[in-house]
Amino acid sequence: MKKIVECVPNFSEGRNKKTINAIADAILQTKGCRLLDIDAGNSTNRTVYTFVGSPEAVVEGALSAAVVARQKIDMQTHQGEHHRLGALDVCPFVPVANVTMEECVDISKEFGRRLAENMGIPVYLYEESASLEYRKKLSQIRDGQYEGLKDKIITKEWKPDFGPAKFIPGWGATVTGARFFLIAYNVNLLSTPNQAHRIALNLREAGRGKDKPGRLKAVKGMGWYVDDYNLAQVTVNLDNYNVTPPHLLFEEVKKDADKLNIAVAGSEIVGLVPLEAILMAAEYYIEKEHLFVLEEDQKVRLAIERLGLNSVALFNPKEKIIEYIIAEEKNEPLAGLTVRKFIEEVASRSSAPGGGSVAATVAAMGVALGSMVAKLTLGVRKFEHLDIKMRDLIPPLHHAAKALIPLIDDDTHAFKEYVQALGLPEETRAQKDFKLETLQQGLKTAVEVPFTTMKIADAAWEAMIETARYGNMASKSDVQVGAMALKTGILGAYQNVVINLPDIMDKSFKDKTLKQAKDMKIRAEHKCKKILEILDSRTS
CATH class of the missing domain: 3.30.70.670 (Formiminotransferase, C-terminal subdomain)
Known part of the structure; x- marks a missing residue:
């Protein structure tokens, strides 16, 4: 999965549109960077840019923006309501996806080091990147602002983490670091x-x-x-x-x-x-x-x-x-099909989509019917006394139906990945080991997807039972169909679990999965029977 880091540089210019746009262009033209927001303030005379990218890209984007700021911003003439220390006042790096705070600390230090070396700029580290407690907070480093930096920077306590310990009139100093999302x-x-x-x-x-x-x-x-x-x-x-x-x-x-x-x-x-x-x-x-x-x-x-x-x-x-x-576009080609196209795709001469995708679909439709009946009971005057109960029943059914949808495609993806692994070369010992490891992981994935279908569907039974007991009887047949579809989806997913288990070498994984799957299969049969009995006994 992609590593995504957010960078939020704050520049001390919020009025000159040419300068604001030039800094933005520097970020936009950096490969791998995506500029998300530009927030310019006239009163504060400050612009906050927000962009994301890979760890390497955000460093390059921030450096490119700083080069433009060095050419365009002169702190000797800057006035604004916001506290500030330099032209590029602060440049935090924030973990967004698949990146740790520790990695962002390293990213900030890489940026600070290169900024200081390339431009001769004093740079301070703050928040998670700081090593000195008394200058961990931005407010501590900014104390005295740009105007007080001339006397502050030459003291031992305020020697920059990177760059010269001297006052740069046109720039001031920059603060960088890693922090939580501010x-x-x-x-x-x-x-x-x-x-x-x-x-x-x-x-x-x-x-x-x-x-x-x-x-x-x-x-x-x-x-x-x-x-x-x-x-x-x-x-x-x-x-x-x-x-x-x-x-x-x-x-x-x-x-x-x-x-x-x-x-x-x-x-x-x-x-x-x-x-x-x-x-x-x-x-x-x-x-x-x-x-x-x-x-x-x-x-x-x-x-x-x-x-x-x-x-x-x-x-x-x-x-x-x-x-x-x-957000990236969902990779759900099957779930995005019309019902007609999906059925035709299943009926085609192809092994995927197969039983796993159909099991997830049927289970999702079963839970969805339960959700529908509960929602049709909520808010109806004659069932007002059941509103509190329906408010409790609807969320698990609603969310289970949604959670099962991605599994329609996940099952097909898992099958295709396993087939691709079968085609890996095995001429050398290293290739054979790699292929075996890949196939084993592929089999586990092929088990885990339908097993997840079973777990999500299994968790919906109690809400389905209560819907059968209290739901609008005008929708009796919908709950009946829903219960049978839910059972069928679980039993179908079970078959996709057990067919892939024998070739898995991890005995602990195999035994634990099989036991849990059998329990859910038995439970599905009992719960469905119970729902049908409840509905048959109801008169209103």
């Missing part, structure tokens, strides 16, 4: 900047000093006035959204604003945001307001509405949520 988040207030700052001091971790810490951890912030919006903001960096997510900050601002008789006018996310943080907000409001929302896109819409993310600029999930931006 969310730049602003809550809008119809207030004075002093009132906004007062609230920020109440909330940010540092508070008003050592003796008066703020209420929220992993939050840096201040209050200011944004002329472009004609309103004040509590502007924060959420260093770890698992500690303090955006919705918690928003709700705490609302509490303090209420005490001061100040109106909250929505909020904004500067740059990009992880999907998880948005879904956390959605789940918070779903629980708080006793809502019932299943679909991801509806949860995203709820979070946008409750946080007021469209208040000062359009929040387009496809352009703001990082997972949606970098």
